[in-house]
Amino acid sequence: MSNLYDFTVTNNKGESVPLLNYQNKVLLIVNTASACGFTPQYAGLEDIYKQYKEQGFAVLAFPCNQFGQQEKASNEEIKGFCDLNFNISFDLFAKVDVNGEHAEPLFDYLTEQAKGILGSKKIKWNFTKFLVNREGKVIKRYASIDKPEKIAADIEKLL
Incomplete structure (x- = not known):
């Protein structure tokens, strides 16, 4: 795949969702978990989503159980x-x-x-975030410790 919009992902209801549906939007794509020290970031993600959604911003959350088994639950x-x-x-x-x-x-x-520290590809933990511009270009990668509100200024520049 050569473009973000070439991908199709599955939503929490089991439906296929082409990322082409998000074309011309600024995206924050996040791997999440329900039993993580960073789980309260869901609130920050919701806040920035509400703040910018009318301007063409979307948050895409992908739960993941690869870090400390912190997402054991079913999609439902x-x-x-x-x-x-x-x-x-x-x-x-x-x-x-x-x-x-x-x-x-x-x-x-x-x-x-968007590689991590020292050029690493591997995601280190839950709540790693990727900021994508309206053209589907990955602009920046943020670590788990980077709270959503800290990313707001970067989002605003892309809107």
Whole structure:
């Protein structure tokens, strides 16, 4: 795949979603988990989504159980957890792997486009974030410790 919009992913209801549906939007793509120290970032993600969605911004959350087994729940249970605790309104996708031979191809693409510290492709932990411009170009990768509100200025530049 040579372009972000070439990918199709699966939402938390099991439906195929072409990323072409997000063309011309600024995206923040995040691997998430429900039992992580960074889980409260769901609230920050919801806040920035609400703040910028009318300007063409979307958050795409992909639960992942590869880090400390912190996302053991089913897709349905994850959605329930997010609704109950954070009342999220941004798009939640099916649980995926983000590293290794079974990694979601989208994450292989993202990590190739925006490498981590010391040029590493591998995602180190939950809540790694990728900022994508309206043309589908991966602009920047953020570490787990980078809170969503800290990314707001970078989002604004792309809107």
